[in-house]
Amino acid sequence: MRQKLLLSTIFLCFCFFQTIAQRTITGTVLSKEGTPLTDASVTVVGEKTGARTAADGTFSINVPSTAKQLQVSYVGSETQRVSIVSDSKVTVVLETNAQALENVVIIGYGSVKKKDLTGSVSSIQSKDFNKGQINSPEQLLQGKVPGLQITNSSGQPGGITIVKIRGNNSIRTGNTPLYVVDGVPLDGRSPRPGFNPSGLGTTPGGDPLTFINPSEIASIDVLKDASASAIYGSRGANGVIIITTKKGSAGPAKIEAGASVGFSDVMRKVDVLDAAGYRSALAKYQAPISDSGASINAFDAIIRKAFTQNYSLAMSGGNANGKYRASFFASDQDGIILKTNLKKYVANFNGQYKFLDDKLSISFNATAANVTEHIAPISQDAGSAGNIISLALIWNPTLSLTNKDGTYNQNNPSGQVNPSAFSAAYNDIANITTLLGSMNVAYKITPWLEYRLLYGLNYGVGSRKGEIQGWIAKTGGDPDGKGVAATADNYLLSTTITHTLTLNKDITHDLSLNALVGYEYWQTQFKGNATSVFQFDYNLNQHNLINVHYYDNLQDGLQANLRTSAFKDPKVEIQSYFARAVLNYQDKYLVTGTFRADGSSKFGKNNKYAYFPSVAAAWNIKNEDFMKGVSLFNSLKLRAGYGETGNQEFASDAALDVYRYNSNGSVGAAHFGNDSLKWETVKSVDIGLDFAILGGRVYGAIDYFSKKTTDPIYLAVLPQPSAGASVYKNLTGSYVTNKGVEIGVGADIVQGKNFNWSVNGNITFVKNKFVYPPAGANPLDITGGLHGQGTSGAFAEAIANNQPIDVYYLRNFNGYDKDGIGTYDAIPSYVGDPNPSTFVGISTDISYKKLSLNVSSHGSFGNKLYNNTAMSVLNISNINGGRNIASGLIGNGENTSNPITASTRFLENGNYLKLGSVALRYSFGNVGPAVKGLSVYVSANNLFVISKYKGFDPEVNVDKALNGIPSLGIDYIGYPTQRTFLFGFNFSL
Amino acid sequence: MKINNKIIICLGLVSALSCTKLDQKLQDSFTSSPNSGSTDVNALLNGAYNNMNGLLHAQDQLFSLEETTTDEALIPVRGGDWDDNGVWRVLHEHTWTNIHTQMSSVFNGLGSLESSAITVLAFNPTPTQQAEALFLRSLAQFYYLDLFGQVPYRDVKDYNAITASPVLNPQQAVDTLVATLTKIIPLLPASNSPYKASPDAARFLLMKVLLNKGAFLNKKAPTFADPDMQQVISLGQAITSSSVGYSLTANYFDNFGPQNATLSKERILAWPNTGASSSNGINSGGINARWMMTLHYNAWDKNNSYGGAGWNGFSTVADFYNMFGTADTRVGGQSYPGVTSQSGLKPGFLVGQQFNEMGVAETDRQGNPLAFTQDVKLIETDRKRLEVAGVRVIKYPPDYAAYSGGNQTNQLQIFRFADVVLMIAEAKLRSSAPDAAGALVLVNTLRTVRGATPLASLTLVNPANVADPNTLLAERGREMYWESWRRQDLIRYGVFLAKWALKNADDDPEKNLLFPIAPNQLLANPNLHQNPGYE
Secondary structure, eight states, X not given: OHHHHHHHHHHHTOOOOOOOOSEEEEEEXXXXXXXXXXXXXXXXXXXXXXXXXXXXXXXXXXXXXXXXXXXXXXXXXXXXXXXXXXXXXXXXXXXXXXXXXXXXEEOSSSEEEGGGOOSOEEEEEGGGSOOSOOSSTHHHHTTTSTTEEEEEOSSSTTBOXXXXXXXXXXXSSOOSXXXXXXXXXXXXXXXXXXXXXXXXXXXXXXXXXXXXXXXXXEEEEEEOSHHHHGGGGGGOTTOEEEXXXXXXXXXXEEXXXXXXXEEXXXXXXXXXXXXXHHHHHHHHTTOOOOOOSOXXXXXXXXXXXXXXXXXXXXXXXXXXXXXXXXXXXXXXXXXXXXTOEEEEXXXXXXXXXXXXXXXXXXXXXXXXXXXXXXXXXXXXXXXXXXXXXXXXHHSOTTSOSXXXXXXXXXXXXXXXXXXXXXXXXXXXXEEEEEEEEEEEEXXXXXXXXXXXXXXXXXXXXXXXXXXXXXXXXXXXXXXXXXXXXXXXXXXXXXXXXXXXXXXXXXXXXXXXXXXXXXXXXXXXXXXXXXXXXXXXXXXXXXXXXXXXXXXXXXXXXOGGGOEXXXXXXXXXXXXXXXXXXXXXXXXXXXXXXXXXXXXXXXXXXXXOEEEEEEEEEEXXXXXXXXXXXXXXXXXXXXXXXXXXXXXXXXXXXXXXXXEEEETTTEEEXXXXXXXXXXXXXXXXXXXXXXXXXXXXXXXXXXXXXXXEEESOEEEEEOOSSSSSSEEEEEOTTOEEEXXXXXXXXEEEEEEOSSXXXXXXXXXXXXEEEEEXXXXXXXXXXXXXXXXXXXXXXXXXEEEETTBOTTEEEEBOEEEEOTTSOEEEOSSOEEEEOOSOXXXXXXXXXXXXXXXXXXXXXXXEESOEEEEHHHHHTSOGGGGGGTOOOBGGXXXXXXXXXXXXXXXXXXXXXXXXXXXXXXXXXXXXXXXXXXXXXXXXXXXXXXXXXXXXXXXXXXSOOOOOOBTTBOOOSEEOSOOOOEEEEEEXXXXXX | OHHHHHHHHHHHHHHHTOOOOXXXXXXXXXXXOTTTOOSOHHHHHHHHHHTTHHHHHSTTTHHHHHHTTSTTXXXXXXXXXXXXXXXXXXXXXXXXXXXXXXXXXXXXXXXXXXXXXXXXXXXXXXHHHHHHHHHHHHHHXXXXXXXXXXXXXXXXXXTTOOSOOOEEOHHHHHHHHHHHHHHHTTTSOTTOOTTSOOHHHHHHHHHXXXXXXXXXXXXXXXXXXXXXXXXXXXXXXXXXXXXXXXXXXXXXXXXXXXXXXXXXXXXXXXXXXXXXXXXXXOOOOOTTHHHHXXXXXXXXXXXXXXXXXXXXXXXXXXXXXXXXXXXXXXGBOSOOXXXXXXXXXXXXXXXXXXXXXXXXXXXXXTSOBOEEBSOOOSEEOOTTTTTTBSBEEESSXXXXXXXXXXXXXXXXXXXXXXXXXXXXXXXXXXXXXXXXXXXXXXXXXXXXXXXXXXXXXXXXXXXXXXXXXXXXXXHHHHHHXXXXXXXXXXXXXXXXXXXXXXXXXXXXXXXXXXXXXXXXXXXXXXXXXXXXXOO
């Protein structure tokens, strides 16, 4: 029913418009500086007719004889109307200033002019996004927003990007901001199922936002402080990221097309011995002679120069009463690790229509996306058997990977799996289909009062098929050498219904009120099933393979080894009432107050509703009389706000006693419930100063923030006896603080006719602390589980009183004794912070005539990384076992029998500065009568990183959670970072 | 007014839609309570039994705490292998601190077992189900008392509470255990199935409680009350004369081999590893850990050409190995049907060069002969010895039909009849009028079945030399090695803190007699207190 409604609306929106030529108006549109403005929209007021300006700013438009005015609009400029009663040739000069480009800020359930903003919100427009190969929208913002720390957890195309706004609020999962796409709050999870064959471990998850087409995003607004995000209540504690997609604009139909092709290679390698180095190391350490005579590089055998192609096409158009935009995107990106790939097909369709003299407006958005990932066996918790990265790194460089007959060499005397063979024998495909649709109906009851209804739906289906063919041996676990396959499907459905009533009224000449009341119902459901079986009858010998995947032929698996499972989480329902009022007195004094009441089905029965207030004020100092004569400042605004927001990211059944039937006629309590379970609250203060000086050419903001998370939700150890070991509860007497300063500054250093140069930079200082005095000096809990040979049960991090979250808790390494055996403190201590104290972003735009260069870099400082790879994969004892070692170990005085020990020895400085994206573009302008705005570009992502870190990339975060507590800053044989070069072009018709 | 009406209509619309109740409904599971009447109590009881599985099977749970802290077992650090942040080494060295994942994991595992038993009690069980649940609760409380000296519990009405639980002190715990076990013996099914709580299993557990009572109440200087010892003897005799007809199994390793379900006559309580589709509501365990934890990577199996046959970890020390006489079959070294023909492996203690089933000498991963040495260090650093140092122990002859995957059919021996014989002998020696002759007869009967020469005389323990072979403690080691009793035995015999192989005498006269309570458990439950020496 709903689909039918949506479809009929879509058909309604294809409107055809005619023009009645009676008179021709020509003209030119210029900027204040006199530069011709290309692609400005020119429409006839009261008519459907429209045109666009050419590269020289000129336009020509046929208008009815009755037409009196033209309306000219241009991105980032004030829309202007000009009379055409007396002239048929007009010149329009549009006002632009530094703030005009981002003069409207989306703040949740509405928007405000930037000058009226009281909270800390960063609004990033598409022109300022990172360029190049972008797989998920978070990457557009990396390094662009003060206070926003974005970490690509690995180089895997489509891999998880971790986003934290102003530090680590929470001691368990749920530090991710709330994403709102065109008014629809997302669930935040991905329906991508896992594939975890026993012996290999868990492969990392995928990013939940890959279904969004980055080139269709018009702007992203980041609500950073609670006075801005409190309107999102119990889901707003980690900040809110609001994504607004591109819409059609008035004017004739327009086609935008783009294509790019390119390749990727590895940004940085880990330094291991080559064959010659290995031979000399064998001699130096008098190791058993494991020289097999060849000279190979196994890591090079599993990586490749990977091909990438992207295509986009968008059609848009409309008139004063109706606009539409349809876009299509196809992308095929090979990963640098053999067989890995990310394929993406996304279609978007949206329209905005006005009826009843503009009183009624109806708009819709629909996104359909299909994303396919081919995944390599790169598990995040591989044990001694390792994953394909570790197998390649430690493969004996004197041992050939292939036999003379071309088959894989599976007879490594050290007993290791051949990484090339593993790649060949392993197939793992995830496919995710996502639908995101919304319908927005708004009715202006009076000119100052509007009712709005939003219905949104987000549906995701993820399927996964994986196999390890039986011809490869020693991969570990039950299926070792027998063949294993698994299939799984997950379904995620969330819907939103929002009613809002917005009031916008000048109460007196000096005082205006912008107020909002609303009701929202949001629900989400998650379910899935999985099947696996091991022991197949074919593909057990690499000389005799047939091209039938086990997962397509599960019935051949030994049925006694069949395992099936299914789950269906409780439906999560959140019901909310909210209100906001913005008072503006003389454009000098602004006050915003918000309030939200959230009821959630997840909360315990004693705490069904949560209340989140906020208040903020701003003072536009520049508008004061005493500033009239001060020409230095073009704007100066002081802001201060306080607000409370919540976080309710915990298991949806946590408040209840949960019993479950298990196999063999048994039933057990999975856990007992917590009737008092509730949200955790983040109380936040923000004081900020916005300024623009020197004619608006230098502008920026400075914010001080202080956040305090109270009643933190914690997967707490249960007082035994109880069902299970832990329970979600609010840790009374505990809190988390994040305090800091963030500064963002931009400067248009050169503004000329031919040459322009601007620079943007931001820097954030943040200090994180967890407080729980009853814990004393002992860790409250441990996390950061380490993996690999000789590392079972080892951990690196802790949650401890008066320490930053995830503080390293390790024994100090005190060098080697006379025998070359490591010496350590007897007990662990708190030895380092994985949270960066400082993170920065620097970008610059340089243009000379038609050539423009855009460079973006980002970095973080003051944090330590734990190199689990160096510790348990590349350790020196390998040399005795016919395995390769890190080249830096040679001659360090270490005994080859030195035990593998978790210690500060593997704690490395995490400081880095990375050249994230570079793009060089040449704009030809219009070519011939049809092609407009043709430009070609080359771009590079992850060009290089400056860092002393010895792993692939200091920008890393492998999931090493223990006991439900996420880890931070641990590196363990993850997917290496890709450096991607693209060549592309764009044009419009 | 017109406008106001519209506003009112809109607000009315908003509030009309706002009637969702927000009750959470489970969909793949269910919530229940004793009064809901819908829960299958028998299935709940099966679930409680299943909480024994991992706790008793895995190499890093109860087994590790009871064995690797003693003279029977150690896991040397072997270069890159088995340091595991020192978790194994500190157990044998007695240098653990208050954070040890195995200790907190066992603490939580015992809590799950106890809680699931109390949950059964809350759900209106039949008298038999109630008795079975009380047995499982007693089993959990017994180990809490043994390992941690404090027994958290919950009243039946508070079965699902998540707040701090009350804690029994050792005297209260002993009283509760004695009263409960005495009460349930006549209530449990007289068929004495070895897979479920039975009168004999309850008698066995009561024997353990009474024999260790002195140690539970005063671990530094255990004393043994004569009435307790007499009751141990009478309970043991009741088991011996049970209608089940327990007897000492002629081939010692038949108690542990893949066919022990039919060949062993000593199973009082065992875990039925009969396969994934086992009846009786009980899951199969991971018995393969018992051989994989000790075998070398390159241990051979003719059906599998790949390595990874073992983890090359758990070993024992020369002192312990040398306590056996040459004729004692328990030391192993003899072919075992279905095992030696498959891999060359001979169950028992693995010393010296290892051969495959064709008689070909095996090598380690560095090409050295795979010849296990008696000599072993806690941290092995000599490259040539790294993988071969230490005598290996195969108590459970591997089930090569399944080996590392699938369902191995060796049943885990939890309470074994031979232990009854040894407990009776011990109680006779510890009586106020010691019956040394009676004890010697029992021990020599056992030794004769095991092929060992009879002892001329018997003392309890030689405090100066824990490895003295002519003691009952030594006999307990020879019979019960690697069956998760050694730590309790050493404490009861007063020598847990003494100097023995690769461990100096403990500095603190009290600390290591109990394991620490994990700091986060202490925070969660203020009724617990940290054990001496860990504050």
